[in-house]
Structures are given as structure tokens and as C-alpha cells.
Amino acid sequence: MIIRQDICVGCGRCQPYCPTAAIRFEGDKSMIDQDVCYECSTCLRAAHCPVDAIAESPNVYDYPRALRRYFSDPSATHAATGIQGRGTEESKTNDVTLRVKEGEVGVAIEIGRPTLGMSILDIQRITRAIARAGVHKIEAHNPIHSMIANEATGDLKPEMLGERVLSAIIEINVKRDQLRGILRTLKEVAKEVDSVFCVDACTIVGPNLKIPEEVLESIRAEGYTWRPNAKINMGMGRAWE
């Protein structure tokens, strides 16, 4: 995003809207630090600049900078997946798709959340750690998949490494007995990254929303706890295509 300096009146209204504090005064006008900007377009969409000085950067869709837009603007349709957002349907349609099956756990690593973002170099630290832990299949419908140069090592395409995104999601499926190993790996790599990630674990439940004890035991054994609130697929979908 850019602020047209010939139009800006320096009211500063847009500045608090930026999730990454990329907008600041330069002299008596607001300007956007292009290194820091995630291209999420929140300033354009919500700040209501009184003189319409906020505009798209002319290079917003140039590769690889375009990654910032695809991963950071919730309303942008990702070029790699053709859908809005940076994840997939994941647990939300599992009652129909059965992508995560009985005996499996879907693990999602929500990168840069909440509201911090992450460099793609740090994302590579995570994909490499996951690969070292023996998981080489990142969900194919997730935009992260299109960024991988080498599935065996978890290396991402080198030209992307200088970019940063507000959020991204790494989605993998593991057998229940592999969950402990991957949780341990994530705890280790958390020490190496300069940002944050949230960890999700999806599992099919039993009657009355009973969570499989084997899953809970793995979570406890690796020193994790789970929040009292969760996202629950109510099991009301069906396939017809």
C-alpha cells in the first residue's frame, strides 16, 4: 500500500488501523514503510482516508511481493489455490471430505497469529523442522504447498525468502502415534523463530463429543494444554457431487 504524498493532509487517522504499525509520520504526512507493509489493505478498506490518499502499490502483484497480498488480505483470492484465505477447508468440512480419518490427527500451524506476521524465512524453519521429523506431505490444497521447492528437506523457493506475511497455515496429517513427535518438533522450532504460531489439533470425536484419550495423552505428554474453547464440526454435512 502507498499513501500519495501529494494528497495526504497528515491527519494520522490511518495509522492505528495498520496491524503491523507500518504507517507513521514522515515530516507532517503519513507514509507507509514498504518493508514492513503486509499489503493487507486494511488501511484502504477501513480507515476511510478523508482525502482518499491511500492507494494500492503499483507492484503489489509483482512476484514474489504478491505473496504478501495473497497471505495477508483476507479478501484476496490466492493465485495458487483459487480461493480466498490462506488455509483450506480443513476441519470445517471434514464431515463431508474425511480428509482427516479415524486414527489420524490433523495438525495446523497457524503462522504469525495473532496479529504479528512472520517472515517466509521463519516459515521455512518450520517446514524444514517438520520435514526432519519425517512428515513430507503438506496439505496439497494449502497455498504453502505451492511454495515448497523440496518436500524432502522442507526448503521453500529461495526467491520468496525475503518476503513476509501476516499469516499462513501449514496443514499436515499424522497418525495418532506420530502426534507426540510432531508436537515435540514444534516446541523445539518455536525457539528458533522470531515470531509466533498457534498450534491446532483436529480429531474425529466419539459420541457426546468425546475426544480420543490417545490424542489428549499425547498433548499432555509433550507439555501442551488445550484451550477450553474449540472449533467443532457439527457433523451436519453430506456429499452429493
Added chain:
Amino acid sequence: MTHSLHREGSMESLESEYVLFIYPARGFNYKGSAPKVRHNVELLYQAGPVNMIPTSLRRNMYSGVTNEEILDSITVEGTRVYSVFNSREKLKKSLLLLKEADEGISIMVSGVTDRVREIAAECGITPHMINLSLGIHGRTDRLAPADIREFTTMCGHGVVSPHLVKDMIRRVKTGKVSEWDGSVLLAEPCTCGIYNPCRSAELLREKAPLYTVDRW
């Protein structure tokens, strides 16, 4: 992905709201989904959501858009809907209506697990899957303070800025804006439509006295 399982706050506050998604599955029930999703949204209106966005419009309930415009936008196959309710009773009503309609589109609910379990049992619904939040890891020292995250985590995409929350606390504290109007402003950047302005207004009322302001 709306990050709704990672909403932060006190138990009492978290128990006051439920996020509900209507989600067709690409390749499984996309074709022919639009009228079914539209019917489900008509049913949600009967239960009274406090915010809602269909992906076909991406404008929340407080943007000036009418209910009819929201419904009329749902003509695109695969349209997903994100909504939030501010009471257990409203969620239960919506689930009963959706169950009776049986349109076959996936429904997700985010909320306190024990409460959702109770509501599902009361509705005769058998949940299929749970997505557990195992917390935040890494440089948590770089995060906004926990009380600010109670606001920002209501927007899963992270586009409700901590700086905007702090600015809104200042504006409430200095009488520039009411808690409700401030919350509607905070909801605007969130294009997934699950920022809960009712809960936000409560939070502003609760937090404003705790902050000092450095400009009026």
C-alpha cells in the same frame, strides 16, 4: 481460516458467544450449494446473529448493507458464511432450525467445548470433529498484551490492529465515541464477519477505566 478457536478472554466472556460457519466442501457439495446456503442464512436471521458475512459480499452487518442484500448476494456456488451469536439460546435456536432444514452443508461452531457439547446434546446433534487450540508458541513476548488480544483475536485474520484497539480505548475514555460505536468501528476491518461488537462493547466498558490516555 478464521482462527476462532484461539479467541482469548475470561471463561465468562468466552461463554457469552458462539461463532457459526456454513461451509460447502469443494468437490463434494459445491454444486447446487448456493440456494441451500441462502436458506440456511434465512434461518440464522431467525435466531438473531450479532454479526455475519457471506464470502459473496464481504460486508458485515454494520456496514449499511441490508439483510436482503446479504441474502441476494448468495448466488455463487460455494459461498461460505461466517456468523456470531451472543447467547447460548440463540445458538441453540439456530442449530435446531438448521438441523430441521437438513440442507447437507457443513456447520461449524466455535465456543467453549463443554457448552457446545451440552447444546449439541439438547439439539440431538452428533458432532463429528473437534479442532483443539494448543496455544501460542514462539516469541510470545512480542505479542500485544493479553487484554488487547481479547479484542484482536475476535478477528481471525489479524486485521483488527492492537493499535486501533488502544486508540478506541482512548476515544471511549475521552468521550469521543460510545462503547458500542467504538466496537462497530473495531469490527469494520474484520472481513470474516465474526468480530462480536456486543462482546467488544462489554470489553471496552471493562478495560477503559484501566488505561490512562496521553492525548485528548
